[in-house]
Amino acid sequence: MNFRHSPKAQRPVHEVVVQALEKWVERHPNPDVPAMSIATSGQFTPRQLLHEIRDRSDTGLLLEEMIETAVVKQAVTLDELLSWFEGEEPNAVHDAPILRQI
């Protein structure tokens, strides 16, 4: 499996992760309350995590590596993981507009 591209969309994983986090921030009940703690890096709200991913900052790269690790080790599929962020059933991800463009 080539993790660098979404297996369904054949788009760079970075793009589909950004899109999923955008939806996560939209639907999150507290997007400006810290959601993730990283010892030595700090606390990050959902909105900050979205910015970190977009900017490919150290924390954004860490989050992408965390996703890659889980997917490559087959703890979860990328579609399933993205659906958790988006608050949708996994199959719905396949029909998301960005994926239909392919």
Next chain:
Amino acid sequence: MSSILLVRPANNAVAIELSSWAAGLRNLAAASGHVSIGSDLASGSATRPAVDAALPGYEGLFFFGHGTPTKLLGAGVDLVDTSNVALAANHAIVAIACSSADTLGQTAVHQNGVEAYLGFTRKLTWVTGDPDGQFEPAICSGPRRLIQYGTMNDALADMQSELQNVVNHYHSGAGKATANAAIGFLSAFWDLNHLALIGNGSYTL
């Protein structure tokens, strides 16, 4: 009875949260009859001179705070690094911190006589505030096991098992319904995959 040095600088929000996890070990140690918290260097008392003076006198160091591959950090100061880790020779170190098992742990065991080092090789992450009560019990299960007669191997096995339970909680358990399920799952899986024990797994406190 063995004695532990507890170091928890609590020098910012993340370290304060980790420090609060460590506080729970005090009561457990008091009740265990096996291990006591001989010294608790918390907040402002977690200074380099205090750590240097204390390190040789305890069978184990439990550190809860910030770390890098080569250091365990306090408020603007390196509390444990390659220049003083030999003071813990013949003893064990448990570092609930980022990354320190990567280099400091290896150096401690292989070049400075530390019996065993349990920690993380990469960043340590969790859901802020641990609202589902998952990460604190999992991360602290190792130190708890050591307080209760366990070996370093036992401590590692408990942390692995408990972190897997956290993964399951967010993947397919009650945690899946929470807004931060993906972060919880990713953090627990990441931590599980970067937990490392270096040195003598049979060591007990």
